[in-house]
Amino acid sequence: MDRFRNLDPATEAHWQTWLDWAAAQGVEVPDAPAFADARARVWEASDYVAVSLARHPEVLADLIARGELEQAHDAASLARGFEAALAPVTDEPGLHRALRLFRRREMIRIIWRDIAGWAELAETLEHLTALADLCIQGALDRLHAWTCAELGTPRDASGRALRMAVLGMGKLGARELNLSSDIDLIFAFAANGETEGGPRTLDNAQFFTKLGQRLAQALGSQTVDGFVFRVDTRLRPFGESGPLAMSFNALEDYYQTQAREWERYAMIKARVVVGDPDDARELMAMLRPFVYRRYLDFGAIESLRDLKRMIAKELYRRGMDANIKLGPGGIREIEFIGQAFQLIRGGHDADLQIRPIREVLALLAHKQLMPEPAVRGLDDAYCFLRLVENRIQAYRDKQTHLLPADAPGRARLARSMGFADWPAFEAVLEAHRRHVQGQFDEVFAAPETEEVLHDPGLIALWHGEGDAADEVSALAEAGFAEPEAIQARLVQFRDSIARKGLSRRGHERLERLVPMVLRETASSEQPDIALGRVLKVLEAVARRTSYLAMLSEHPVILAQLARLASMSPWFTDRIARHPLLLDEMIDTRRLYAPLRRADLEAELDALLLHVDADDLEQQMERLRQFAQGNMLRVAAADLTEVIPLMVVSDYLTEIAEVSIRRVLRLAFDHLAQRHGRPTEIIGEESGFLVLGYGKLGGIELGYGSDLDLVFIHGTESQTAMTDGPKEISNEQFFARLGQRIIHLMTTQTPSGVLYEIDMRLRPDGNRGLLVRSFAAFDAYQANDAWTWEHQALIRARPVAGDPQLAARFGTLRRAIICREREPEQLRKDVREMRAKMRANLDKSGGGRFDLKQGAGGIADIEFMVQYAVLRWASEHPALADWTDNIRLLETLGRLDLLPGRAAEDLTATYKALRAAYHRSALQEQPKTVADADLLPERERVQSLWHALMDEPAS
Structure with a gap:
């Protein structure tokens, strides 16, 4: 016991007082060493417990008798004890006394277990919070009933009886209450209205203000029995000068228009301690956008x-x-x-x-x-x-x-x-x-920008306070090639910002940021170009000052923005339209490491995890953020040559496929919830198939490519119906499913569209049904399709939908492609279609060559490959294995179906043309090159076209 010798001898007298009482009452003192050790610890550490038990010795005797010092209370046993303690209460003074006696008993128990080392910290904090919750709930239940009896029942406009919602803030809200915490409370009610059944009519605000006052007194007033919890209501809107209780609408208006920044911090831990469950959900949903901004809020x-x-x-x-x-x-x-x-x-x-x-x-x-x-x-x-x-x-x-x-x-x-x-x-x-x-x-830590902030030259350039000649000289010295033009651009930027009417904080952030922008862009590969593009981003986000804070707080973001802006306008144009993309630049490891399919799926899962199944707008927003963010990463890795050019399309295609699959799942689940699932279908899942054609089917998507899609369903009976309570025909179900998929992907939201969709490759084109049955699609391909549609089928593959239906399509596709054809008629059909395309689409001229449609361009190679596949697939079915041009050319070369080194030459040229096409897309330039560019490659393509596709001499 020497280790726990009390430093204040008076404390031991309190224990002796208890022992004397116990002896007089015949109460046995536990003789276990653990009890003696714990008692000594508690008496030394808590004068509150020692004094309380000297005055109220029966409390310890009861705790010992019930074994409640050694055992942790669960929520149910605590609630039972609380209800038993309040069962005799019939009036307000009785409520005050019962609450305080129960609190004293529980505090002694909790402190004992804490100091004795019999409870972990988590248990102590949770039990204190549970105690506070019970006291608030129990007091409010009784006070509400008494107040209604005195003043009438508060009701909303529809006549619904209302209850008060009590928001617990701080440690109470987070269930982290400590031993002598006060409790921060905000009182709210669902709607304005009036009381009914009282001596006179009161508006709901008066009723709930009175109720809030009574609750605060019941918990916080000091009586001969002490207090329950000190109550602090100053975190409510307008603080002490504000109304004690406010309607949800009034709260929403305050937090949207007048709340201060620190109130967001305070509201993080807010929890509805007591209130109608539906009202509680509504209140928290209303507060969430105030606390959590949908963008990264630096x-x-x-x-x-x-x-x-x-x-x-x-x-x-x-x-x-x-x-x-x-x-x-x-x-x-x-x-x-x-x-x-x-x-x-x-x-x-x-x-x-x-x-x-x-x-x-x-x-x-x-x-x-x-x-x-x-x-x-x-x-x-x-x-x-x-x-x-x-x-x-x-x-x-x-x-x-x-x-x-x-x-x-x-x-x-x-x-x-x-x-x-x-x-x-x-x-x-x-x-x-x-x-x-x-x-x-x-x-x-404040961002490391002191060097910039104390550079008078850079600061003067932003303010425009110096001599114009000195500014031009400073810009030239910083590294800008055309300082006069840059100075004029800065003047234009200042004027643009002045017209936007920025807040004081916005101006402060720009004052910090613009000198940083000047320094970062000046050190980039193309300073003049980079500065112009970055200023375009700043103009777009200037009024959303959290983005200005993000850039100034994290210079690494600004450095990456300047670097990539100097390489391509693609980044800054997209970021200016969708500033959320700045989020992708925070982590350079992530920025230059685009994700593959499994990780893309996991990221999309996380983005959609907390979105309500019925919140279509938020689902579309998250899908767009997902696709745009991942495209940005691919472009960053592409431009900086972290990934080779030939896998860029693989990354972009996987982003599109993951997006399509998720859209199909969301659309199908929505309709199935309403109408049930289709019956009598091919397959075990959706009975629906999304086919990707063109660049998507050929795994050759580029930046900004639209998606060529065809929808097929697997209904085996025209009379089949869905199995839900609101049944509809399978045909209707799948037609609506196709429409919803297109809606989810093409509707303009604040983040733009997910993808542009082209459905013209479906049977009968724009005149045809949006969704065809598999049987109808099979019959069309077998009997009615044009040669160009069979060419298109070469690059078609399932990208989402039912696996069994996908397997059926694979069999159908192979059969069509491997059909024996008359070579000369086939060549004539392919050549004529290519001529029509070139006449309508070729933008060559004026010293420029159209990379795709020009003679010797990408389309010529694609048409030659398609001709060769349809020409020889009946003899060599391996030609139906692939949908992408590179592997098809490799197969044609391996089978020795093209003359000489034609397959290798076409492959090399195709890669070169696609590389130039990608670069043009990132530079947001027309997909053309100078007539002199890639000339040997184009001439080789034209020579091979002549040898393979032109009519033989008669």
Whole structure:
């Protein structure tokens, strides 16, 4: 027992008081060493428990008798005990007393288990939160009934009786309540209206204000029995000057138009503690867009940095550096770190929309947003500091976060934490605080732009305050080739920004950012071009100042933007239209590492995971963000030659296929929910097949390619119906499915369209049905299709849908392609179709050559390949194995079906022409080259065309 010798002898007198009472009452004192050890620990660490049990000895006797010190309460047993304690209550004074007695008993139990080391920190915080929840709910239930009896029942316009919703904020909301926390509450009600059945009519605001006042008094007022929880309602809209209870509409209006940035931070942990479940869902759904912006919100970093600076200034003014919550390396800094990532990324990644800080920290490590060792250190520090906080507050049940300054208090705290003395405890404490401080400084450090910010030349260029000649000279010295033109562009940019009416914060962010832009673009490969393109992005995002914050907070994003802008306008044009794409530039490892199919599927799963199944608009937005972001990564890796040109189309095709498959699933599930599933179909899944033709079918998609699609369904009976309560014919179901797929992909949303769709290759073209049955498609291909449609079939393949139907299509395709044909008629048909295309589509002229349609271009190679496949596939079925031109040429060469080195020459030329086509797309230029470019290759194609396709001499 020497280790737990009480430093204050008076404390032991409280134990003797209890022992005397126990002896008089015949209560046995447990003689187990564990009990004696725990009792000594508790009496030394908590004067509150020692004094409370000396005054109310029956509490400990009851806890011992019931075995509740050794056993953790579950939620059900705690609720039963609470209801039993409140069962005799019939009036408000009785409610106040019952709540306080129950709270005292539970606090003694919780503190005992905590200090004795019989409860983990998580249990202590959860039990304290559960206690608060029960007290709020139990008090409100009774107060609501009494208030209705006195004033009438509040109802909305439809006559529905309303209940008050109580938002728990801070640690209560996150279920992290500590031993002497106050509880931050916001009171709300669903709708305006009036009371009914009372002595006089009151509006709902008056009723719920009165109810809120009574609840706050029931919990927070000090009586002879103490208090339940100190109640703080100052986090409500307008603070202390605002109404105590507000309608949902009033709350929504406030948070949309008047709320301050720190209120977003406060609202992260908000939880409806009590209220109608439907009302609770509505309230949280209303608040979510205020807290979590759908874009990456780096403006939150600035706001939290400012908030921390204000706290630090207040602490310094009040001499409270020993504050383990608000001081350097304290609990608040850990919470700020986690919540900064939540505010920045939570709208984009719904996984982060959670309340408990330890769960947030774990996600930061899992998602590689912070290094795992750093997060582990933060979690260890959080647990240690929260335990210290509980030990400090357990002593007198006071809400304090200050380390003791006196020697006895320090010794007592150290021993309660398991340390022999203060120096040993302090060493561990300071190590944790140093780690927290270091991580906090790293996350919240101002961007390293001091060199730029203190460069008077660059600052003057932005403000336009200097002499024009000096500005031109400074731009030339910085590395711009045409400084006069750049100066004029800066003037134009300043004028454009002035017309936008930016906020003060927007101007401050631009003042920091523009000098950085000048420096980054000046050091790029093409400074003049890069600056013009980056300024175009800034003009597009200027009024959404969080993007300005993102660029200034993360110079790496700006560096990548400048680098890629100097290479291609494709990036900046898309980012200007869809600024969300800036998110992709945060992590350079990710930016230059495009994903393959399995990872694409996983990313899309994560993006759609938290989107409501009926939220069509959000589904379309997320699909577009997915496709655009991944295309941007492919382009970045392509331009910087991280991936070879010939796999660019593979990446782009996989993005399209993953998108189509998900659209089909979403569209099918939507219709199946309404009408049931089609019956009597080929296959076991959807009975539907999406065929990709052209570049999609040939795995040769480029940037901005549209998708040639054909829809087939597997209905085997024309009278078949769906199996749902609202049955419709299979034909109707599949027609609507095709329409919905097109709608999901082509509807213009804030993020644009997913893909442009071309359905003209379906049987009978634009005159034909949108969706054909497999049997009708088979009959058409066998009996009615033109030669050019069989050419198109060579590049057709299933990209989404039922596997069995896909297998049937494969058999059909092979049979059509391998059909024996009359060679001369085939050559005549192919040649005539090529001539029609060239006459209508060739844009050669004026010294430029059309890469696709010009003589000797891509289309000539494709038509020769298609002719050769249809000409010889009946003898060589291997020609029906592939849909892409490279492998078809390889097969033709292996089978020696083309003269000499024709297959190799055509392959090399095809790759060169496609490379030029890709580059033109990224430069957003017409798909043409100068007449002199690629001339030998084009002449070889024309020579082979003449040998293979022109009519033989008579």
